[in-house]
Amino acid sequence: MTEKLLEIKDLHVMYRTDDDEIFALNGVNLSVEKGRTIGLVGETGAGKTTTALSIMRLLPDKVGIIRRGEIYLEGRNLGSLTESDMRLLRGNDVSMIFQDPMTSLNPIHTVGDQIGEVVKLHYPDLKAESVEVKVDEMMEMVGIPAERKIEYPHQFSGGMKQRIVIAIALACNPKLLLADEPTTALDVTIQAQVLKMMNELKEKFHTSMILITHDLGVVAQICDSVAIMYAGEIIEHGTVEDVFEGERHHPYTIGLFGSIPDMTKKTDRLNPIEGLMPDPSTVPPGCRFVDRCPHRMDVCSTVSPEIIIRDTHQIKCHLFSKSGEALRSTDKNHERGAAS
Amino acid sequence: MTNSYTTAGTNGFGEKNKPSAAARIHQYKKKSQVKTIWLRLKKNRLAMFGLVVFMVMMVVVLSADLFLSYEDQALSQNLSQRFRSPSREHLLGTDQFGRDLLARVIYGGRISLFVGLATICVSLTAGSIIGASAAYYGGKTDNILMRIMDVFLAVPNTLMAITLVAALGTSIFNLILAMGISQTPRMSRIVRSSVLSIIGQDYIEAARACGTSDKRIIFRHILPNAMGPILVQVTQTVARSVITIASLSFIGLGISEPTPEWGSMLSEAKGQLRYHPFLAIAPGVAIVMSVMSLTLLGDGLRDAMDPRLKN
Amino acid sequence: MLKYIGKRLLMIFPVILGVTFLIFTVMNFTPGDPAIMILGEGATPDQYAALREEMGLNDPFFVRYFRYVTDALTGDFGRSYRTNLPVFQEIATRIPYTLNLAVTSTLIAIIIGIPIGVLSAVKQYTITDNVALGTSLLLTSMPAFWFAMMLILLFSLKLRILPSLGADSWRHFILPAVATSANTLASLLRMTRSTMLEVIRQDYIRTARAKGAKESRVIFGHALRNALLPVVTIIGVNFGIALGGTIVVEQVFALPGLGQLMINAIRSKDTPMVIAAVLFAAIIASVINLIVDIVYAYIDPRLKSKYVTVKARKATT
Numbered sequence: 001m002t003e004k005l006l007e008i009k010d011l012h013v014m015y016r017t018d019d020d021e022i023f024a025l026n027g028v029n030l031s032v033e034k035g036r037t038i039g040l041v042g043e044t045g046a047g048k049t050t051t052a053l054s055i056m057r058l059l060p061d062k063v064g065i066i067r068r069g070e071i072y073l074e075g076r077n078l079g080s081l082t083e084s085d086m087r088l089l090r091g092n093d094v095s096m097i098f099q100d101p102m103t104s105l106n107p108i109h110t111v112g113d114q115i116g117e118v119v120k121l122h123y124p125d126l127k128a129e130s131v132e133v134k135v136d137e138m139m140e141m142v143g144i145p146a147e148r149k150i151e152y153p154h155q156f157s158g159g160m161k162q163r164i165v166i167a168i169a170l171a172c173n174p175k176l177l178l179a180d181e182p183t184t185a186l187d188v189t190i191q192a193q194v195l196k197m198m199n200e201l202k203e204k205f206h207t208s209m210i211l212i213t214h215d216l217g218v219v220a221q222i223c224d225s226v227a228i229m230y231a232g233e234i235i236e237h238g239t240v241e242d243v244f245e246g247e248r249h250h251p252y253t254i255g256l257f258g259s260i261p262d263m264t265k266k267t268d269r270l271n272p273i274e275g276l277m278p279d280p281s282t283v284p285p286g287c288r289f290v291d292r293c294p295h296r297m298d299v300c301s302t303v304s305p306e307i308i309i310r311d312t313h314q315i316k317c318h319l320f321s322k323s324g325e326a327l328r329s330t331d332k333n334h335e336r337g338a339a340s
Numbered sequence: 341m342t343n344s345y346t347t348a349g350t351n352g353f354g355e356k357n358k359p360s361a362a363a364r365i366h367q368y369k370k371k372s373q374v375k376t377i378w379l380r381l382k383k384n385r386l387a388m389f390g391l392v393v394f395m396v397m398m399v400v401v402l403s404a405d406l407f408l409s410y411e412d413q414a415l416s417q418n419l420s421q422r423f424r425s426p427s428r429e430h431l432l433g434t435d436q437f438g439r440d441l442l443a444r445v446i447y448g449g450r451i452s453l454f455v456g457l458a459t460i461c462v463s464l465t466a467g468s469i470i471g472a473s474a475a476y477y478g479g480k481t482d483n484i485l486m487r488i489m490d491v492f493l494a495v496p497n498t499l500m501a502i503t504l505v506a507a508l509g510t511s512i513f514n515l516i517l518a519m520g521i522s523q524t525p526r527m528s529r530i531v532r533s534s535v536l537s538i539i540g541q542d543y544i545e546a547a548r549a550c551g552t553s554d555k556r557i558i559f560r561h562i563l564p565n566a567m568g569p570i571l572v573q574v575t576q577t578v579a580r581s582v583i584t585i586a587s588l589s590f591i592g593l594g595i596s597e598p599t600p601e602w603g604s605m606l607s608e609a610k611g612q613l614r615y616h617p618f619l620a621i622a623p624g625v626a627i628v629m630s631v632m633s634l635t636l637l638g639d640g641l642r643d644a645m646d647p648r649l650k651n
Numbered sequence: 652m653l654k655y656i657g658k659r660l661l662m663i664f665p666v667i668l669g670v671t672f673l674i675f676t677v678m679n680f681t682p683g684d685p686a687i688m689i690l691g692e693g694a695t696p697d698q699y700a701a702l703r704e705e706m707g708l709n710d711p712f713f714v715r716y717f718r719y720v721t722d723a724l725t726g727d728f729g730r731s732y733r734t735n736l737p738v739f740q741e742i743a744t745r746i747p748y749t750l751n752l753a754v755t756s757t758l759i760a761i762i763i764g765i766p767i768g769v770l771s772a773v774k775q776y777t778i779t780d781n782v783a784l785g786t787s788l789l790l791t792s793m794p795a796f797w798f799a800m801m802l803i804l805l806f807s808l809k810l811r812i813l814p815s816l817g818a819d820s821w822r823h824f825i826l827p828a829v830a831t832s833a834n835t836l837a838s839l840l841r842m843t844r845s846t847m848l849e850v851i852r853q854d855y856i857r858t859a860r861a862k863g864a865k866e867s868r869v870i871f872g873h874a875l876r877n878a879l880l881p882v883v884t885i886i887g888v889n890f891g892i893a894l895g896g897t898i899v900v901e902q903v904f905a906l907p908g909l910g911q912l913m914i915n916a917i918r919s920k921d922t923p924m925v926i927a928a929v930l931f932a933a934i935i936a937s938v939i940n941l942i943v944d945i946v947y948a949y950i951d952p953r954l955k956s957k958y959v960t961v962k963a964r965k966a967t968t
Contacts, residue, residue, distance in 0.1 A: 058860055090863035103854035108876050108952050118862040152952040491669030495933045498895030503929050506917040507680045583794045587899045590796050591914050610800060617804050624797040631792035
């Protein structure tokens with residue numbers, strides 16, 4: 001039941017352009033269990049999409065490079081697969097849906113053809129009628145009348161387009177679904193609809209999901225566990241209860257939660273986290289959050305923190321190592337940190 | 341470009357002198373805009389190559405009288421020296437009338453250059469007036485003007501030029517007029533679309549709100565800012581003029597003998613193609629060089645002005 | 652769809668009418684007295700006057716224009732000042748050559764230019780790409796007639812495998828067509844390359860790859876069809892340019908087409924011939940543009956859906 005479907009070990013990814021080298025991922029460790037949903041949370045530029053693209057091996061050709069680390073899907077090392085093996089997995093065992101539904105669909109193919117395409121790619125021996133049956137089935141499942149399969153993407157609204165994208169992603173019943181901010185580009189009301197639908201489908205097919213988002217509310221709604229990314233690393237990871245309610249947190253996590261405007265309280269100012277993410281073209285020693293952390297200690301600038309594990313909850317921070325604990329108890333500011 | 345208002349304290353533009361600060365920012369912005377474009381252009385090696393080649397050609401052509409004699413070398417015939425191969429005396433050899441080929445090519449360049457520039461003045465002026473008016477006044481004016489331009493554009497470009505030359509005659513003035521008119525419709529379209537994109541911006545509203553006259557708005561605010569894409573079009577049009585003049589002269593409707601002109605030189609060379617092919621190669625290469633350098637320059641300008649990075 | 656075609660057809664007529672007015676006005680300025688041209692130098696002033704009266708040359712401008720248009724609608728484009736034969740006949744015999752040349756050169760440009768544009772885009776920044784771009788630059792920088800002369804130099808004079816004059820066999824059309832195609836080829840190559848580059852960066856291409864499609868299917872099944880849409884629209888424009896190019900190329904190869912006719916007419920101040928020749932060229936260019944627009948409406952689903960929805964609704968079970 002708690003078998004690992006996906007395991008990412010020490011993943012380092014770099015983008016190399018003519019002018020720059022960008023270190024996008026610096027040692028990401030992540031695992032997803034069968035049938036579970038994990039939320040991947042973080043600011044823009046933290047490396048969430050890069051992680052997902054690395055799993056699909058869809059990093060931009062020649063520009064995106066996996067320098068170190070392995071990704072295992074059901075025990076298979078994805079790095080050792082040939083491109084044609086990888087193609088058998090894409091859309092079939094692992095699917096990905098992207099952020100902007102307006103541009104994710106090909107404007108000159110009917111939506112029926114686009115759903116049918118993924119079916120035909122992975123079940124080439126299927127008869128044409130059976131493919132159509134499946135297309136109809138998927139469309140009904142995402143709440144779009146099957147007669148509309150002959151229409152073109154521009155004839156649908158944003159929310160419906162995203163549902164079609166989801167239909168395409170789930171058509172071959174993948175084991176893992178990577179959803180990159182699937183509702184960010186939609187109206188709030190449509191957001192709720194689409195999320196609900198994703199949740200139901202996920203339950204129905206026992207699909208595991210990595211949901212990339214920067215919206216903590218969405219995470220609370222449908223995720224089982226949460227991983228918080230910062231500057232190419234996962235700095236906190238645990239069940240939703242661990243991260244939302246627990247007592248110990250990475251200072252960044254505290255900042256994230258503290259920055260959510262609270263409708264019940266009356267304040268004059270919002271609470272952003274001071275500063276910006278560090279320049280991704282360098283990899284300094286030590287913790288990457290050190291410049292913005294209200295609890296920084298000397299060791300944070302020089303030594304990269306270890307991952308401290310307590311049951312299901314992992315935090316990558318010196319504060320929680322044995323020496324850190326000692327220092328922390330003497331620190332008056334405690335967990336209130338940046339939140340006023 | 342950073343907006344100095346928001347980064348408080350960094351530039352010293354305080355709350356006090358808002359109007360003049362705005363004016364200074366506007367000036368500062370405009371100057372560095374040109375400079376930025378120039379810097380970007382400099383990085384483009386092909387464009388710089390085009391610019392250099394074109395400049396060199398211009399210099400050679402304009403200073404020709406310093407080291408060549410028009411009468412002696414380009415015009416006067418010397419039948420004892422016909423069809424000489426390249427030698428120290430005649431670097432490119434001589435043509436069927438014993439005239440130095442290199443001199444004729446260089447003086448031919450002068451004509452092409454002159455006619456090309458004159459033509460672009462005509463079409464740029466006419467096109468700007470028509471295009472800017474259409475864009476600025478919009479509505480019926482726009483419609484009528486553009487329909488008229490459509491009629492002109494329905495006739496293929498070269499045909500239009502030929503027809504106008506047929507009606508007006510082949511003096512250089514008429515040639516410039518004919519070519520200028522045939523280029524005007526396309527130019528007016530470019531100006532119109534460039535102006536339309538600027539008109540949507542707020543500072544035009546502001547100028548109108550403080551009572552600036554229409555004419556002043558067009559000439560002092562709109563046109564200077566629309567210059568970018570127009571400049572690119574200018575290089576392309578001059579390049580095409582070179583070919584059009586040569587084509588017209590080739591079929592006998594442009595510059596006529598004995599004035600050296602690349603097209604008419606090629607027309608004569610055609611008859612000699614079998615035994616003296618070089619007479620056809622030299623002027624052609626000159627045409628290709630001018631057009632290529634202008635095209636490279638134009639492409640480079642276009643890329644330099646486009647804020648999107650190429651990759 | 653018929654509605655769209657009808658609408659577009661309707662739009663052509665005012666433009667063509669405008670062209671007749673434009674050409675008529677322009678040619679009105681031509682110096683020279685047609686009466687003298689027809690009768691020659693030796694006739695008496697009375698004879699000239701009588702001829703002018705008969706030809707209606709003394710009528711006001713607009714009367715003459717109106718007469719011309721109404722005659723033209725019945726197929727009477729006047730008589731040549733030079734030969735006194737009906738203009739329409741001469742043009743009708745010449746048009747096939749010019750049309751042939753323009754169409755063939757456009758086809759050559761499409762068949763060579765577009766695939767190389769695709770190749771260039773897919774292999775961006777490689778040697779293939781640079782060679783293609785360099786060749787394209789060269790082709791646009793050459794006047795068509797010079798290219799023609801160079802082709803003659805190589806294939807007719809040095810290699811002796813293709814003829815350089817006349818229009819007797821299909822072989823006579825090869826060099827002229829190639830020469831005329833240069834500009835359009837370069838244009839289509841560059842346009843295809845740039846639209847492909849843009850399309851390849853689109854999100855839906857990423858979606859196609861995420862489905863597990865092979866790269867060849869991504870390029871040809873997804874990217875290309877989208878990239879070709881804008882390219883189709885410029886084929887129409889380029890046809891007009893090619894038509895202009897044929898005029899000069901016909902001179903080089905002594906092809907008896909519309910261009911030669913026009914040039915001779917201009918030289919001999921044969922106004923009715925010039926007017927008719929230009930008019931026909933403009934009509935052909937407009938018709939081709941219309942055809943291109945219709946084809947485009949058919950292949951772009953965004954337009955097609957506007958006009959073909961009735962059929963679609965009926966196709967439901």
